[in-house]
Amino acid sequence: MFIINFFTILLGKIISGLLHLLGKNAGNLPGLVLITLRKNALKAFKIDCPIIAVTGTNGKTSVTNFIAEMFRQTGAKIITNPEGNNLDTGITSLLLNHCTMGGKVKADYLILETDESHVPVVYSKLKLETLVVLNFFRDQLDRNGEVETLILKVNKFCETFEGNLILNGDDPNVARLGLANPNNPNVKYFSVEKYKYATDTLHEAGEGRFCPRCGTALEYDYYQYSHIGRFACPKCGYGKISPYVKITGIDLEKPSFTADGEEYITAGSTIYYMYNLCAVYSAARLYGIDKKIIRKVFEEFKVNNGRMEQFEYKGSVLTLNLAKNPVGANMTVRMINECEGEKEMLFVLNDNLADGHDVSWIWDINFSIFRNVTRVVTSGRRAYDIAVRIKCSGYDAAKIVVRPDLDDAVKELFSTSGRKFAVANYTAVQPTRAALNRFLKGENADADA
Amino acid sequence: MQTLKILHMYPNMLDLYGDSGNMELISYRLKMRGYSSEITQYTIGDGTSTDFSSYDLIYLGGGADFEQQLLADDLLSCKDKILAAYKSGVFMLMICGGYQLMGQYYKDSNGEKIPGLGLFDYYTVASTNKRERCIGNIVIETEIDGRSYKVLGFENHGGMTDNVTSPFGRVLFGNGNKFGSSSEGYREKNVIATYLHGPLLSKNPVLADSIISYCLSRQTGSKVTLTPLDDELEEKCREVMLGRLLEEKK
Numbered sequence: 069m070f071i072i073n074f075f076t077i078l079l080g081k082i083i084s085g086l087l088h089l090l091g092k093n094a095g096n097l098p099g100l101v102l103i104t105l106r107k108n109a110l111k112a113f114k115i116d117c118p119i120i121a122v123t124g125t126n127g128k129t130s131v132t133n134f135i136a137e138m139f140r141q142t143g144a145k146i147i148t149n150p151e152g153n154n155l156d157t158g159i160t161s162l163l164l165n166h167c168t169m170g171g172k173v174k175a176d177y178l179i180l181e182t183d184e185s186h187v188p189v190v191y192s193k194l195k196l197e198t199l200v201v202l203n204f205f206r207d208q209l210d211r212n213g214e215v216e217t218l219i220l221k222v223n224k225f226c227e228t229f230e231g232n233l234i235l236n237g238d239d240p241n242v243a244r245l246g247l248a249n250p251n252n253p254n255v256k257y258f259s260v261e262k263y264k265y266a267t268d269t270l271h272e273a274g275e276g277r278f279c280p281r282c283g284t285a286l287e288y289d290y291y292q293y294s295h296i297g298r299f300a301c302p303k304c305g306y307g308k309i310s311p312y313v314k315i316t317g318i319d320l321e322k323p324s325f326t327a328d329g330e331e332y333i334t335a336g337s338t339i340y341y342m343y344n345l346c347a348v349y350s351a352a353r354l355y356g357i358d359k360k361i362i363r364k365v366f367e368e369f370k371v372n373n374g375r376m377e378q379f380e381y382k383g384s385v386l387t388l389n390l391a392k393n394p395v396g397a398n399m400t401v402r403m404i405n406e407c408e409g410e411k412e413m414l415f416v417l418n419d420n421l422a423d424g425h426d427v428s429w430i431w432d433i434n435f436s437i438f439r440n441v442t443r444v445v446t447s448g449r450r451a452y453d454i455a456v457r458i459k460c461s462g463y464d465a466a467k468i469v470v471r472p473d474l475d476d477a478v479k480e481l482f483s484t485s486g487r488k489f490a491v492a493n494y495t496a497v498q499p500t501r502a503a504l505n506r507f508l509k510g511e512n513a514d515a516d517a
Numbered sequence: 518m519q520t521l522k523i524l525h526m527y528p529n530m531l532d533l534y535g536d537s538g539n540m541e542l543i544s545y546r547l548k549m550r551g552y553s554s555e556i557t558q559y560t561i562g563d564g565t566s567t568d569f570s571s572y573d574l575i576y577l578g579g580g581a582d583f584e585q586q587l588l589a590d591d592l593l594s595c596k597d598k599i600l601a602a603y604k605s606g607v608f609m610l611m612i613c614g615g616y617q618l619m620g621q622y623y624k625d626s627n628g629e630k631i632p633g634l635g636l637f638d639y640y641t642v643a644s645t646n647k648r649e650r651c652i653g654n655i656v657i658e659t660e661i662d663g664r665s666y667k668v669l670g671f672e673n674h675g676g677m678t679d680n681v682t683s684p685f686g687r688v689l690f691g692n693g694n695k696f697g698s699s700s701e702g703y704r705e706k707n708v709i710a711t712y713l714h715g716p717l718l719s720k721n722p723v724l725a726d727s728i729i730s731y732c733l734s735r736q737t738g739s740k741v742t743l744t745p746l747d748d749e750l751e752e753k754c755r756e757v758m759l760g761r762l763l764e765e766k767k
Binding site: 425456 | 529530533534535536537538541542545581582583584587647652653654671673714715716719747749750751753754757
């Protein structure tokens with residue numbers, strides 16, 4: 069076994085080294101090769117430090133970055149995957165870059181964003197200490213299968229997991245994981261108090277309307293967004309939780325919230341941002357991180373990377389946000405609406421493997437609520453599909469401009485001045501950032517050539 | 518103003534891939550021509566108070582196995598009324614799960630058999646291996662008002678449907694009723710049942726209009742000709758995808 073492990077690591081190091089020499093990004097490939105050659109390649113690593121994993125449909129990257137930043141500020145040595153690469157192959161590649169020839173990974177903490185479907189794959193081979201689960205929404209159904217299938221995969225893992233399980237207690241799809249292993253005393257729920265714009269009825273496509281235990285329709289006191297809210301089963305009582313962390317006093321203007329009697333100022337101001345921070349706070353509390361550090365990180369730290377990232381061109385401000393599924397997109401549309409005055413929108417839609425080839429989900433985005441959007445530019449591999457979608461929601465077709473090429477689209481968008489928003493799905497977000505940066509540097513002329 | 522009455526069955530349970538988009542699209546294309554639509558949402562328990570035959574169009578979307586199990590009993594309790602509506606010529610549009618439930622039976626991926634309404638002879642069996650699914654873009658060729666038309670869509674189903682007497686179309690790209698099948702869906706004069714989920718009608722405006730025209734004509738008793746709409750974006754969209762998929766195959 070030792071010999072096999074040794075050669076696994078050696079081979080991985082060689083591939084990784086070659087890629088670096090060639091100036092290629094070694095984010096995924098070395099792991100892919102190793103796992104193809106040896107299914108249990110992850111077992112070759114020797115890891116003594118705690119592993120914290122973050123999973124869920126939306127917010128994984130942000131929460132992982134936040135938790136990592138918290139630990140970094142305590143002076144701990146951490147290893148993390150801040151830019152995704154969250155499949156078994158990506159995590160293998162990451163560990164390869166940080167291990168000795170003997171496969172030893174030296175760190176105080178490993179903080180790993182992990183794709184939902186890969187939680188059982190990775191943590192059947194690496195010992196996990198804490199699993200944070202944010203939410204389950206419909207997302208890339210052609211790749212993941214039905215949401216239910218995905219939940220069952222994670223649920224199966226939780227049946228034998230005895231580590232810390234930090235769960236969103238306001239998501240019926242997530243809270244049910246707490247029932248998977250009745251012998252695990254380390255199940256902890258987090259919850260966010262009803263906020264100002266919570267509603268009595270479901271506003272956007274939601275999942276999990278029925279009790280996973282008895283099939284009865286769940287009843288809600290209120291919905292925060294999508295199917296996230298205070299729910300309970302009227303028949304069997306599923307959903308009546310006592311939270312480990314409950315954040316209160318959500319103030320989106322300031323913005324701030326209160327936890328354990330103390331107010332925290334935050335950098336972001338949407339309800340799903342607050343849910344992300346609630347998850348981060350739960351992990352920070354569990355690991356006893358100093359409140360001064362928590363305060364500082366919440367107030368100052370920004371993930372950017374296409375998550376509410378700001379750009380500016382000749383006085384016109386553009387906010388770029390990733391939206392890879394209906395819930396994320398609906399949240400972004402709401403945010404665009406909440407911005408007073410006229411604005412324009414760029415929507416970039418791709419259908420690459422990582423996005424899911426199926427773009428049907430755009431029909432779950434509610435564009436009929438558009439207010440003061442004076443023009444829409446669409447781009448990406450499915451630029452026409454999103455244009456048709458927006459048009460059929462009742463938006464004037466004459467105000468829609470289709471520019472499949474991103475550089476053309478950005479140029480078109482900035483042919484007018486004023487407030488702008490850009491929405492891009494998964495594989496579209498980095499190319500969109502790149503196109504924006506190219507344009508801002510005035511290099512777009514070269515890129516066109 | 519002429520109004521199209523639509524019964525959208527189980528919208529809260531059968532709405533997996535933006536299937537409600539088809540309703541939005543029909544309403545949109547009616548509105549652009551000065552017609553209106555009235556969509557009634559049917560939920561479990563509405564059976565006794567619903568007059569199925571009074572509608573012009575009955576629509577069922579697709580759902581997950583869990584939801585299909587939950588609604589099976591309710592659907593069966595409406596069997597006679599739905600049968601009467603179908604026989605009287607009400608247009609039936611059914612996607613994925615809705616398609617399966619109108620047949621003889623559906624055996625799901627857990628091996629559980631859900632009895633169908635038995636309106637048609639076909640039956641569906643899903644592999645117990647949940648990974649075995651027909652997933653991907655699909656193009657079929659069908660006939661609409663005497664003309665050949667390519668219908669573009671996306672399929673994602675574990676169920677394999679057999680014993681289809683009159684398919685909706687011939688598969689040009691993708692799988693269809695079964696892995697590697699040459700036929701897709703089921704069709705009669707007033708029935709389209711298909712695995713092409715989500716916003717099927719947005720991708721195929723000619724198909725959408727043929728359904729609308731059928732319903733309006735049936736109401737008035739004489740052929741209604743629809744005024745053409747500006748479908749430039751839709752046509753460009755088709756051009757890009759048909760080009761990509763049919764080229765890919767070569």
